[in-house]
Amino acid sequence: MKIVVAIKQVPERDAPVRIDAAGRWIEEADLQWALNESDAYALEEALQLKELHGGEVVVLSAGPERVGSTIREALAKGADRAIHIDCEDLGQRDALGVARLLATAIQPEDPDLVLTGLQSDDLGYGQTGVILAELLNLPHASLILHVEKSDTGITVKRELEEGWFQNIDLPLPAALTIQSGGAKLRYATLMGIKRAKTKEVRRIAAAELSAPPEAAVVLDRIALPQKQKITQVLSGSAQEAAAALVEKLKFEVHAL
Amino acid sequence: MPLGISPMTIWYPRRPAAQSCIVGCSTMVPMPFTLAEPAAFPLVERILFAALAIASGSLFWRRFGPIFHRILQSKKDADFRLAPVGRRVWDFVSEVLFQSKVIRQRPLPGIAHAFVFWGFCAFALVTLNHCAVGLGIGFLSPEGFFGRFYFCFAAVFALTCAIGILGLFIRRFLVRPRWLGAKLSWESGFIAFLIFFLMATYLAAFFVPAGSTAITVLWWLHTLTLLVFLPIIPHTKHLHLVLSPATVFLSRGSFSRIPPLAGDEDFGLVAGTDLTRLVSLQAYSCVECGRCTEHCPAANTGKTLNPKEIILGLRSYLNEFGPASSEPLLGKHNPPVAPFQCTTCGSCEFQCPVGIEHLPILVGLRRGAVNTGAWDDDHGAKLFLSLERGSNTLGMQAGERDKFIQKQQFPIFDGTQEYCLWLGCMGGYDPKGREIVADFARVMRYLGTTFGVLRKEKCTGDPVRRLGNDLLFQQLAEANLEALAQNKVKKIVTICPHCVRTIQEDWKEYGTPPEVEHHSEFMARHLSRLPRPSQQDSIVYHDPCYLGRYRNVYAEPRTVVSHSGQLLEAERHAERSFCCGAGGGLAFLGEETGERVSHVRAKELVATGAKTIGTACPFCNSMFRDALASSTDTAPQLLDIAQLTARALPQQDTSSAS
Ligand code: SF4
Numbered sequence: 043m044k045i046v047v048a049i050k051q052v053p054e055r056d057a058p059v060r061i062d063a064a065g066r067w068i069e070e071a072d073l074q075w076a077l078n079e080s081d082a083y084a085l086e087e088a089l090q091l092k093e094l095h096g097g098e099v100v101v102l103s104a105g106p107e108r109v110g111s112t113i114r115e116a117l118a119k120g121a122d123r124a125i126h127i128d129c130e131d132l133g134q135r136d137a138l139g140v141a142r143l144l145a146t147a148i149q150p151e152d153p154d155l156v157l158t159g160l161q162s163d164d165l166g167y168g169q170t171g172v173i174l175a176e177l178l179n180l181p182h183a184s185l186i187l188h189v190e191k192s193d194t195g196i197t198v199k200r201e202l203e204e205g206w207f208q209n210i211d212l213p214l215p216a217a218l219t220i221q222s223g224g225a226k227l228r229y230a231t232l233m234g235i236k237r238a239k240t241k242e243v244r245r246i247a248a249a250e251l252s253a254p255p256e257a258a259v260v261l262d263r264i265a266l267p268q269k270q271k272i273t274q275v276l277s278g279s280a281q282e283a284a285a286a287l288v289e290k291l292k293f294e295v296h297a298l
Numbered sequence: 299m300p301l302g303i304s305p306m307t308i309w310y311p312r313r314p315a316a317q318s319c320i321v322g323c324s325t326m327v328p329m330p331f332t333l334a335e336p337a338a339f340p341l342v343e344r345i346l347f348a349a350l351a352i353a354s355g356s357l358f359w360r361r362f363g364p365i366f367h368r369i370l371q372s373k374k375d376a377d378f379r380l381a382p383v384g385r386r387v388w389d390f391v392s393e394v395l396f397q398s399k400v401i402r403q404r405p406l407p408g409i410a411h412a413f414v415f416w417g418f419c420a421f422a423l424v425t426l427n428h429c430a431v432g433l434g435i436g437f438l439s440p441e442g443f444f445g446r447f448y449f450c451f452a453a454v455f456a457l458t459c460a461i462g463i464l465g466l467f468i469r470r471f472l473v474r475p476r477w478l479g480a481k482l483s484w485e486s487g488f489i490a491f492l493i494f495f496l497m498a499t500y501l502a503a504f505f506v507p508a509g510s511t512a513i514t515v516l517w518w519l520h521t522l523t524l525l526v527f528l529p530i531i532p533h534t535k536h537l538h539l540v541l542s543p544a545t546v547f548l549s550r551g552s553f554s555r556i557p558p559l560a561g562d563e564d565f566g567l568v569a570g571t572d573l574t575r576l577v578s579l580q581a582y583s584c585v586e587c588g589r590c591t592e593h594c595p596a597a598n599t600g601k602t603l604n605p606k607e608i609i610l611g612l613r614s615y616l617n618e619f620g621p622a623s624s625e626p627l628l629g630k631h632n633p634p635v636a637p638f639q640c641t642t643c644g645s646c647e648f649q650c651p652v653g654i655e656h657l658p659i660l661v662g663l664r665r666g667a668v669n670t671g672a673w674d675d676d677h678g679a680k681l682f683l684s685l686e687r688g689s690n691t692l693g694m695q696a697g698e699r700d701k702f703i704q705k706q707q708f709p710i711f712d713g714t715q716e717y718c719l720w721l722g723c724m725g726g727y728d729p730k731g732r733e734i735v736a737d738f739a740r741v742m743r744y745l746g747t748t749f750g751v752l753r754k755e756k757c758t759g760d761p762v763r764r765l766g767n768d769l770l771f772q773q774l775a776e777a778n779l780e781a782l783a784q785n786k787v788k789k790i791v792t793i794c795p796h797c798v799r800t801i802q803e804d805w806k807e808y809g810t811p812p813e814v815e816h817h818s819e820f821m822a823r824h825l826s827r828l829p830r831p832s833q834q835d836s837i838v839y840h841d842p843c844y845l846g847r848y849r850n851v852y853a854e855p856r857t858v859v860s861h862s863g864q865l866l867e868a869e870r871h872a873e874r875s876f877c878c879g880a881g882g883g884l885a886f887l888g889e890e891t892g893e894r895v896s897h898v899r900a901k902e903l904v905a906t907g908a909k910t911i912g913t914a915c916p917f918c919n920s921m922f923r924d925a926l927a928s929s930t931d932t933a934p935q936l937l938d939i940a941q942l943t944a945r946a947l948p949q950q951d952t953s954s955a956s
């Protein structure tokens with residue numbers, strides 16, 4: 043099976059994010075970068091499929107020079123080769139624009155399966171993967187936790203609300219957006235990094251793929267979320283209050 | 299003769315010639331015994347002796363040769379330097395010749411062993427002469443002054459050696475301490491018998507008339523014992539007679555030294571091809587004394603890991619597969635879980651009398667498994683991933699540390715302050731660790747010492763270093779070294795002995811770390827300016843492994859504790875202190891199998907009856923906190939030495955840094 047995984051480099055989880063002077067994007071200068079979380083799960087899913095059924099895993103990422111480090115990390119974890127779309131203005135492209143870039147790069151690869159993360163940790167549109175599937179004219183499913191190969195194609199486990207899941211059969215080729223938490227991520231190893239050095243990274247300039255289109259969605263202003271403190275008094279007997287508290291911790295704050 | 303590498307190679311006893319007086323000349327006081335030596339041997343006997351000696355020698359080499367080759371065929375130790383030779387000579391004199399470690403750590407059997415060893419040394423000359431006599435070229439004459447003197451001198455050693463070996467025999471076969479293993483070793487008994495018999499035949503020659511048949515019989519008995527003993531050496535733990543002096547002399551030289559990986563294909567100890575000469579030499583030197591096991595927190599709490607078996611496992615591997623094999627080291631001879639149960643407390647390496655360095659081996663095996671991705675562990679992967687993506691081992695947001703710094707109003711280090719106060723993961727994120735740092739900061743402020751904290755700090759990499767993740771360790775070390783250099787930090791002080799060790803020793807591989815000290819050292823230096831608390835409770839002090847065995851700091855924290863109360867010692871303390879169970883990354887690896895190390899240690903500390911347990915490491919503190927919480931009886935107070943000291947400070951600090 044040939045699998046293309048589209049991944050994105052986003053600011054590290056702990057990065058102190060600051061809004062830039064124009065108020066339209068964040069200051070990138072001092073940031074540390076990491077692989078987008080759900081993309082890490084998409085990559086893991088691809089690697090596990092390859093381990094079971096053989097084939098090839100190709101990672102694809104768009105962004106400036108710095109994206110190279112994330113690509114190397116993916117190669118170190120076991121991807122076979124990579125395509126780096128050189129693109130300085132990723133932040134200015136909307137989901138459709140980015141999906142066009144990715145789709146053009148994927149087409150000649152003619153993969154059996156295209157995986158992306160469910161959404162990016164920075165913009166959080168949750169659209170790029172789905173639009174990409176449409177552009178490639180592939181059947182697709184979103185919020186996927188697990189993929190299994192079947193005789194006719196694949197069976198995927200899809201997350202619904204409140205602990206409900208759905209199993210769907212899809213033919214191949216197909217495109218899926220992967221939800222975080224479905225698999226155990228592997229850690230990067232020294233051996234992986236050393237081996238990655240010899241793996242192919244093909245760089246394509248964004249301009250070769252498509253002219254920057256007129257964006258349909260424009261970022262007008264971004265802001266840090268307001269911090270808020272809310273105090274709630276839970277009424278009722280101790281038991282009822284405790285039950286209500288557990289409920290809130292579980293479903294409102296997601297602390298349990 | 300197998301002179302091997304050792305100065306004590308050919309030993310054994312006996313034999314002198316007929317004369318009724320020794321020491322001085324015949325006009326001196328006659329001795330109550332004779333010193334008998336056979337007259338010249340008939341040719342047949344000489345030939346027989348020569349033939350037997352050659353047979354014994356070649357059998358020895360047939361067995362020892364392959365071992366020697368396996369050691370030499372092993373990979374070279376890329377980082378090995380002979381310098382400083384002075385230190386090596388000193389270790390050799392102290393640990394081999396004076397048997398300091400053997401005696402200090404187990405006095406009674408140690409002295410018994412030393413007697414046997416010294417007996418062997420004293421016998422080197424006697425034995426050489428003994429064999430020479432067999433060939434008719436004896437050079438020590440009981441008639442000459444030196445000969446007489448030497449034979450008597452050796453006799454004294456023969457006597458103490460015989461007593462020593464008898465003592466060791468009784469210990470091994472009658473007392474039978476647990477760590478020697480349940481199985482009785484017949485070969486040990488046989489060798490003990492041979493040694494005893496060598497001494498007895500030597501001494502008996504003093505009591506038989508000159509020229510009698512008895513003296514010839516004794517000579518032959520002695521000689522045959524000797525010739526039987528020699529070929530037994532290579533296939534028993536008595537191989538240490540030949541190898542261990544070299545092992546001690548050639549050791550890596552500093553405690554728990556983890557060698558840098560050599561080249562692009564070195565991932566640690568994966569297969570036979572990764573075993574270095576030092577590792578192979580050490581594997582063959584083990585004398586199976588079990589001191590390592592006796593002190594090992596893992597082996598004593600029901601884990602699979604047994605440091606002695608790790609070493610013997612490598613030896614079996616070398617015997618079966620050899621150093622050129624690509625068979626994994628973790629497998630048939632060493633269970634893959636074992637190295638990951640090690641707290642890296644260092645007791646084994648500290649105790650080993652023949653200079654075996656367990657930590658480079660244990661960490662090496664972990665490196666082999668982690669650097670190649672063979673180690674699959676949910677907790678381990680979680681720890682690695684949280685350090686790949688975040689800054690600390692607790693998996694918290696860096697912003698949490700910023701909040702803590704703000705709340706405590708710690709100044710940011712800007713190059714004008716004397717110290718950079720390194721918070722570490724525990725100090726920056728753990729609630730109790732934060733209390734300790736806050737109290738230590740109060741002490742510094744009280745003393746008027748200027749300090750600042752870094753705006754951003756990453757984990758020093760201690761847990762990943764010990765777990766063998768070289769990729770992550772390098773990233774963390776480099777990022778931190780760069781941040782420290784940018785901020786022009788010259789001196790670091792921290793509450794965590796793991797940070798101290800990692801910054802000072804392990805980072806060296808990637809740059810030049812600033813000077814670093816532990817808060818116990820800092821406070822001990824300034825004690826005279828710090829107030830004493832009015833009430834002086836009894837406090838039992840627990841030595842953290844990384845401060846004690848790793849850094850040799852035993853006295854400073856004790857003076858700090860004594861300043862705040864009455865110092866009590868637990869049964870195992872100082873260099874024999876028992877681990878809290880957190881080291882080597884184990885604090886992050888979830889539930890242990892068997893009994894919990896921290897519970898065993900906490901019980902021991904509680905048993906002293908002290909009102910307070912004094913710790914000097916935030917990890918120990920956290921382990922004991924959990925252990926004490928789960929014990930039902932009223933637990934003693936648990937305080938870091940910084941908290942003990944800060945208790946006596948005035949509530950409102952009058953002085954404040956910066
Ligand atoms: S370092 Fe400590 S825990 Fe590890 S094997 Fe040695 S004694 Fe046991």
Ligand code: SF4
Binds near residue numbers: 583584589590651654
């Ligand atoms: S490794 Fe050292 S301490 Fe352990 S049994 Fe062998 S010789 Fe003794």
